[in-house]
Amino acid sequence: MAHHNKVRKAVFPVAGLGTRFLPATKAVPKEMLTVVDKPIIQYVVDEALEAGIEHLVFVTGRNKHIIEDYFDIHFELEQTLRERAKEAEITLLAEQLPKAGTVSFTRQQEPLGLGHAVWCAREIVGDEPFALLLPDMIMKGDKGCMKGMIDLYGQSGGNIIAVEECAPDQAHKYGIVGVGEAIGEGFRITGMVEKPAKGTAPSNFFINGRYILQPEIFRILETQERGAGNEIQLTDGMLKLLKEQDFAGYHFRGTTYDCGAKDGFILANVAYALERADIRPSVEGGFKELLAGLN
DSSP, rough: GGGGOOOOEEEEEEOOOOOOGGTTTTTTTTTGEETTTTTTHHHHHHHHHHHOOOEEEEEOTTTTTHHHHHHOOOOOHOOOOOHHHHHHHHHHHHHOOOTTTSSSEOOSSSSHHHHHHHTTTHHHHHHEEEEEEEEEEEEEESSHHHHHHHHHHHHEEEEEEOOOOEOOOGGSEEEEEEEEETTTTTEEEEEESSOOTTTTTOOEEEEEEEEEEETOOOOOHHHHOOOOSSSSOOOHHHHHHHHSOOOOEOOOOEEEEESSSEEEEEEEHHHHHOOOTTTTTHHHHHHHHOOOOOO
């Protein structure tokens, strides 16, 4: 029953340097780049809150204080808005502000990989299962990805990894899972391999950046040797945990935008702009003209 404990906390590893998006990320964290009018990190936090997460844990690094400021009250701004009777804007800021005491920040002093970033959250998470959301991946679907994972966790317990399908000939580009018996909106995971050689992948289901993990992963990561890129890899730790505990894959049926890459970031802006009733009328025609001009 311990492995069915409620998932209350979510970890967001936001210490990355954002090198794929230089020069913009020289001064602005990649998580604070905006998709339409909200920072990328807000979309990811909203996904977690929609799923019932109660406590947000950010693993930060140097020059990431802007993220802390964003999730805090801005007295001068709010006072100015009140003086100008900007009620809609005041309400908007209030809606995105987490409740006091539900947000924690800890530092990853060195860029030693995702596994190390997760380990840095161990004292805040404690001895309970937790969600892990990569902060540059925005999931867009009829059902929130983390919400679906929480639902599957209620059926299976253990550890959950969100997966999507790719073309079989593209499987060598991703972390791929082995597929076992079906369960709910997913299946039992029989194995994991990072970027398998062409023709050797156990399936075409790739890991997309959302996880629910049991606290035993911290014990494994504490002594985890460095792997690919001379970093402490989360996948290596999960492979060890797989020998002790069950893993299930949640089949996310939607679109994932990698906003840490220029193409994914641009596509996300287009997709969310076209979904907005207040913006679509003024941009749809412009998008069509741009595309027509390419033919």
